[in-house]
Amino acid sequence: MSFFERNGVLIGTYLILAVGFWTIVTIIMPMVFMVDLSFRPKLAPSQVGGPLDEYTLKNYRYFLFGSSTSAESWNTIHIRAFFVTIVASIILTLVNFAICYPIAYYMAQAATLKKLRIVLLLLIIPYWVNDILRAFAFRILLSENGFVNSVLDLMGLAGAPFDFLGANVGLYMALCYSHLLIMIFPLYNAIESQDHNQIEAARDLGAPWWHIHLFVVMPHAKPGIASGMTLCFMLTAGAVATPMVLGGPRSLWFTPIVYDRFYQLFDWPQGAAYAFILLLACIVFVLTVLKISGLKLGEITR
Structure with missing residues (x-):
């Protein structure tokens, strides 16, 4: 009743109908369909719903063992790609946090309003370029004849081009x-809400800078840290275009493998199984992040 009193009937x-429609139609229903499809065999359209359309674990078994009939012959390529993607995404998330935390702290607690606007513009403007163009820009910069290798060659560094x-x-x-x-x-939203007097009090009591950040700022910013890490990890692990453009000949990223299940092999049940595993x-x-941080799911959405 208080919700309707604040917003009107x-x-x-x-709002309730719009959120319910959005949640059911664009999130719950596609996920339920994907999970159901992952337990189905690959069939011709005319056979779907027929006697051969039965639930099976074949698609998940393929992820573990490939086309081999032996349970001792592991599908090492796909399993390795999966774990490389997860581990690399965790490491990149931690690197992102190490890069972004000082910037967010400066924006929230140190920058004047004028400098804050400048920093925000410098951060936002590059993202007017879409992901595909940014990926190709990195490819041009880092290719063997690209700008970075040209600079390294002019500097006379051994090993160029790299x-x-x-x-x-x-x-x-x-x-x-x-x-x-x-x-x-x-991070900025979480740190900005902290009373600056708490930081000044810790500094006046002689706390070193690392102690202030580790025991004063970060505990207060835990919801922002957990939210940023969760979003960053999920978007990194689920990236498709960037690995396809910038992946090297020996690159193993799991999402292009999922993409191939759908659009190269046209095996949608197997692709759904791989997507569900991810x-x-x-x-x-x-x-795990919620467990480590001691937060509830609702707290990281504030």
């Missing part, structure tokens, strides 16, 4: 850069 009803793309340096740089704002703004990994990561 008309607006309140509209294969940045083959070593996945370009991929990791682009993924990290693409999600800077996703990390900065939750979704489960993201859910486990979110729950």
Whole structure:
């Protein structure tokens, strides 16, 4: 009743219906369909719903063992790609936090209003360029004949030209850069809400700078840290275009494999199974972050 008193009956009803429609139609229904499809065999359209359309674990078994009939022959390529993606996404999320935390702290607690506007413009303007163009820009900069290798060659550094793309340096740089704002703004919102007098009091009592950040600022900013890390990890692990553009010949990223299941092999049930496995990994990561931070899910959405 208080919700309708604050917003009015008309607006309140509209908000409930709009959110309910959005949640059911664009989130719950596609997920339920994907999970159901992941337990179905690959069939011709005319056979869907027929006697051969039965639930099976074949798609998940393929992820573990490939086309082999032996349970001892692991599908090492896909399993390795999955774990490389998860581990790399966790590391890139931590790197993003290390880069963004000082910027967010400066914006929230140190910058004047004029400097804050300048920093916000410098952060936002580059993101007017879409992900595909940014990925190709990184490819041009880091190619063997690109700008970075040309500079290294002029400096006379040994080893130039360096294969940045083959070593996945370009991929990791682009993924990290693409999600800077996703990390900065939750951190900024959390740190900005802290009373600056608490920081000054800790400084007056002789606390070193690392002690202030570790025991004063970060505990207060835990919801922003958890929110930023969750979003950054999920977007990094689920990136498709950037790994396809910047992945080297030896690159193993899980999302292009999922993409191939759908659009190269046209095996939608297997693609759904692979996508659901990645979704489960993201859910486990979110729950782990909440467990470590001691937060509830609702707290990171404030």
